[in-house]
Amino acid sequence: QSVLTQPPSVSAAPGQKVTISCSGSSSKIGNNYVSWYQQLPGTAPKLLIYDNNERPSGIPDRFSGSKSGTSATLGITGLQTGDEADYYCGTWDSSLSAYVFGTGTKVTVL
Amino acid sequence: EVQLLESGGGLVQPGGSLRLSCAASGFTFSSYVMNWVRQAPGKGLEWVSAISGSGGSIYYADSVKGRFTISRDNSKNTLYLQMNGLRAEDTAVYYCAKDRVDKFGYWGQGTLVTVSS
Numbered sequence: 001q002s003v004l005t006q007p008p009s010v011s012a013a014p015g016q017k018v019t020i021s022c023s024g025s026s027s028k029i030g031n032n033y034v035s036w037y038q039q040l041p042g043t044a045p046k047l048l049i050y051d052n053n054e055r056p057s058g059i060p061d062r063f064s065g066s067k068s069g070t071s072a073t074l075g076i077t078g079l080q081t082g083d084e085a086d087y088y089c090g091t092w093d094s095s096l097s098a099y100v101f102g103t104g105t106k107v108t109v110l
Numbered sequence: 111e112v113q114l115l116e117s118g119g120g121l122v123q124p125g126g127s128l129r130l131s132c133a134a135s136g137f138t139f140s141s142y143v144m145n146w147v148r149q150a151p152g153k154g155l156e157w158v159s160a161i162s163g164s165g166g167s168i169y170y171a172d173s174v175k176g177r178f179t180i181s182r183d184n185s186k187n188t189l190y191l192q193m194n195g196l197r198a199e200d201t202a203v204y205y206c207a208k209d210r211v212d213k214f215g216y217w218g219q220g221t222l223v224t225v226s227s
Contacts, residue, residue: 033212045147047215086154088154088155090157090212092211098169099169104155
């Protein structure tokens with residue numbers, strides 16, 4: 001199944017900011033909403049961002065999402081040790097009538 | 111409180127079958143799209159299948175099309191995944207997830223399926 005491209009890893013010191021990119025195509029990100037998921041070690045994924053930039057209740061505003069063209073970005077500010085996790089983007093692929101996830105990005109807090 | 115509880119995982123031989131269940135509570139089950147998402151050991155997330163609230167619309171990943179069947183029983187608030195012709199590459203933790211085809215707002219804890227001889 002086609003995937004969305006993310007950097008394998010990003011890192012920063014506590015309190016700093018990281019951004020994670022998610023690159024796709026017009027049939028994927030270009031014409032559909034993007035979601036972002038956080039997966040802490042040994043746990044089920046959790047929804048962080050949906051509809052490109054919306055946060056579910058309970059998700060702090062340190063997490064933000066944006067989309068431009070065929071790419072999307074997740075931003076995390078005020079980085080905390082508890083943010084160490086794998087992060088995945090995802091979107092509906094109109095040409096496949098299927099959902100596709102990104103390759104995943106591991107965030108490390110230095 | 112939304113709860114999703116998967117069951118039915120286990121060890122199965124290649125070519126075998128297994129049926130997963132996801133018991134839902136805390137919301138109006140028939141109003142939401144339900145999905146199955148899997149994660150092979152040490153790998154990323156892979157969407158498997160989705161079914162609309164009424165069951166009238168169903169979608170599959172190419173990797174499982176023709177082998178897996180998603181269904182739901184709204185009277186029992188339960189989602190199913192019938193898996194036939196299992197292969198080693200189907201080994202994964204299988205999660206059920208709720209909301210839309212493009213938004214997975216709530217996830218279960220997952221059930222492990224191991225395909226091995």
